[in-house]
Amino acid sequence: MIETVDLRFSYGERPVLRGVDVTASSAAVTVLLGRNGAGKSSLLKQFNGLLEPDGGYVSVGGERLTYDSDALKAVRRRVGFVFQRPGDQLVAPTVEQDVAFGPRNAADDSADEVVTRALSRVGLDGYERRLCSRLSNGERKRVALAGVLAMDPDYVVLDEPTAGLDGDGTRALVELIRGLVDEGITFVVSTHYPGFASAVGDSFVVLDDGRVAYSGRSLDGVDAEKYGLRRFGV
Numbered sequence: 682m683i684e685t686v687d688l689r690f691s692y693g694e695r696p697v698l699r700g701v702d703v704t705a706s707s708a709a710v711t712v713l714l715g716r717n718g719a720g721k722s723s724l725l726k727q728f729n730g731l732l733e734p735d736g737g738y739v740s741v742g743g744e745r746l747t748y749d750s751d752a753l754k755a756v757r758r759r760v761g762f763v764f765q766r767p768g769d770q771l772v773a774p775t776v777e778q779d780v781a782f783g784p785r786n787a788a789d790d791s792a793d794e795v796v797t798r799a800l801s802r803v804g805l806d807g808y809e810r811r812l813c814s815r816l817s818n819g820e821r822k823r824v825a826l827a828g829v830l831a832m833d834p835d836y837v838v839l840d841e842p843t844a845g846l847d848g849d850g851t852r853a854l855v856e857l858i859r860g861l862v863d864e865g866i867t868f869v870v871s872t873h874y875p876g877f878a879s880a881v882g883d884s885f886v887v888l889d890d891g892r893v894a895y896s897g898r899s900l901d902g903v904d905a906e907k908y909g910l911r912r913f914g915v
Contacts, residue, residue, distance in 0.1 A: 682707050683728055683760070683836060683869065687737035690723055697723045699891040700737065705836075705869045705884075710862060712882035713871040714900075716909025719888040721871040722765075725838050728869060729753075729760035742835065758787075761829030765841040767821035776800070776816075776824050777809035783832045792831075799827040802864075803857060819850040823857075830861075837861070839870045843877050855881045873911045875900050 683705040690698040697720050705711035705728075713721045726732040727739050730746055730753045739746045741756055764770045773779040780799055784792040800808055803823040808816075813824060822842065829837055839858075843851045858868055858881050872878050878885060879900055887895040887908050895903055905911075 682742070683867070684740045685724070685727065685737065686740075688724070688727060688734050688739065689736035690727065690732060690734050697891050698727075698734070701888070701891070701893055703886055703893065703896070705867060707867050708862060708865050709883040710858060710868040710870060710881050712878040712885050713869065713888060714873070714875065714878055714885065714908065714910055715888035715894075716873070719909070720891040721888055722840055724888065725762070725840050725869065725871055728836070728838050729757050729762055731762065758832055759834055760836040760838060761832060761834035762838045763822070763825050763829055763840065763842065765844050767818070767825045770825045770828070771813045771821060774812060774814070775809070776805070776811050776813060776827075779813055779824055780827045780831050783828060787832070795831050795833075796827075799831040802830055802861065803827045804853075818845040819853070822846075822854075826857075834866070836867045836869070839868065841871055841873070843872060843874060851877055852880075873909070875903070875905050875910050 685701050685703045688698050688701040701724060713724065715721050723732060727734060730748060733748050741760060746756060771779050772782055777796055780796045781792045784795045800806060803826050805823050805827065813821060842854060846854065862868060870881065884898050885900050886893055887903060889908055894908060
């Protein structure tokens, strides 16, 4: 599992995380909810060392994170991060080149096979030669996820994955995530939308002003309006 203990973080003088305790159970989907500015993205970036806390700590699989370069390389192989905007993540002209970027930099001799399998897992069989710039937003998101899966992570973090998706795209995303959970991958997902959260999640954490306002196995009884959540069907 991924766990944070009394996690604190500030941008300069502005506190963003104020003593956050969160546990993301293995082979399950933990969903973080909250309004813009609640601290969701800052918390997600702690899970693989993209940000370093000012206090408290993060543990992954029972091992407390450290922030030297070798430790960060290791944890980023275990914890893949998919950004909200695919354009922030895709680095190559074609789908095959992009998904192969990580394995080839890791000197993986089976990179071609890894790419084929990763694309198949996200429903993009046969997309290898397509240009990333010609793909739909939903397809680009899947390519970004395939690039993460190509590194064979134990955990995947998705920051606002439904941004720019319509209802059909969101339902397909739910099916995709749940299928990968069945393969043993642990997900942590952030969203504004309780409908999507309920469809995809196993446990739920609501952040408000950098603190955990709610944690539980259901969103029943959570006041969506109070925490700036949006109505959205799946």
